[in-house]
Amino acid sequence: MSISLASRSRPSWQVREPPPPTGRPLKAAAHLPGLRRVVAPNPGPMTGHGTNSWLVDHPGGTAIIDPGSDHPAHLEALLAAAGGRITHILLTHTHRDHLTGARPLGQMAGAPVCGFRHSAVPSFTPDIALDDGSVVAGLTVLHTPGHATDHLCFLTxxxxxxxxxxxxxxxxxxxxxxxxxxxxxxLDGLARIGALAPSLLLPAHGPPIPTPESCIRALIAHRLSREERILAALHQGPATLDEMMRRVYRAIPPTLRRAAELNLLAHLEKLRDDGRAIHDRDGWRATTAHGESPPSQVPGRPCP
Structure with missing residues (x-):
């Protein structure tokens, strides 16, 4: 799930593609025939063109990462693309646009659903509990919380x-x-992934990312720049979350406003944990090194 906000220019790290077809397997790259995706029919402002359901061939069969949708045509397309050899269903996390098709596909294929051992959804318990360092279907599991507490990445x-x-x-x-x-x-997860020096990144939404190192560096820089802009907005004086939204964002489409509020609050919490912000009865405010309000106000800049 993402928060896509319009900007005046396209960031250098972005990789985009025309709307891909749904219902048929698409190769990750010409030289990687054992890695394919079927794009789920669940496009939207938070999912882009839809969830990528990745098919990963291994000696025992095919693992499916993130079935994404329980639409019958999508599940049938996954079964057909795997040639009836689905051995595992792997979840990167339990947000609805990843989890919804897991149980139905598991029942159709007779395959276990695998996810992080501490599910973020109380009603869901994986058939096979995974942890950081687990190996499943030839893939090494990395626990990468941040977007979700139960978020996993899978390394070939x-x-x-x-x-x-x-x-x-x-x-x-x-x-x-x-x-x-x-x-x-x-941010810790981004740094950890960068240290692994992966050769290719295959996300759950959008096209493959062929330049992992530059993408990760840019994403870290983008996130830290956003943090500094939020801090600059705090230096204008105490503010509620709603007031901070007006200071930080130029304009938010109604469909993205709630996501933007949550994103902003998460950054404010980090600033608080870092000792750079305080939340009290007056709202959020910046601190100095000694935990007091700054003596002068600094004009804030809007966040992209």
Whole structure:
């Protein structure tokens, strides 16, 4: 899930594509025949063209990452693309645009649904509980919280990483506040992924990302720049979350306003945890190194 906000120019890290066809397998790359995606028919402001359901061939069969939708045609397309050899259904996390098709597909294929051992959805318990460092269907599991507490990435033996919603090429990721998310954990996850030096990133929404290193560097810089702009807005004086929204964002489409509020609150929580902001009865305000309000106000800049 993302928060896509219009900007005056396209950021250098973005990778976009025309609306891909749904219902048929698309190769990740010409030289990677064992990696394919079927795009789910669930487009929207938070999902882009739809959820990528990735098919990963391994010696025992085919694993499906993020079935995404329970639309019958989508599930039938996944079964057909896998040739009836589905061995595992893997979830990067339990947001609806990833989880919805998991149980129905699992029942149709007779395959277990695998997810992080501490599900963020009380009503869902994975058939196979995964943890950081687990290996399933030839993939190594990385626990990467931030966008969701139960978020996982999956790494192939040759360095290709399925990033779920942690890294996407078409838009920035929405990071909710605690207890559901954390900007600090999100940034830590980006740094960890960068240190692994993956050769290709395959996200849950949008096209493959062929330049992982530059993309990750740009996303970290973008997130830290946004943090500084939020801090500058705080220096205008105490503000409620609603007032901060008016200071930070130029304009928000109604369909994205709630996501933007959550994203902003998550950044404010990080600033508070870093000792750079305080939340009290007057709202949010900036601090100095000694925890007091700054002696003068600094004009804020809007956040892109």
């Amino acid at each position: 033996a040759d360095g290709i990483l399925f990033t779920g919603d942690h890294i996407m090429g078409w838009s920035t990721t929405m990071v909710p506040p605690a207890p559901d998310g954390s900007v600090r954990q999100f």
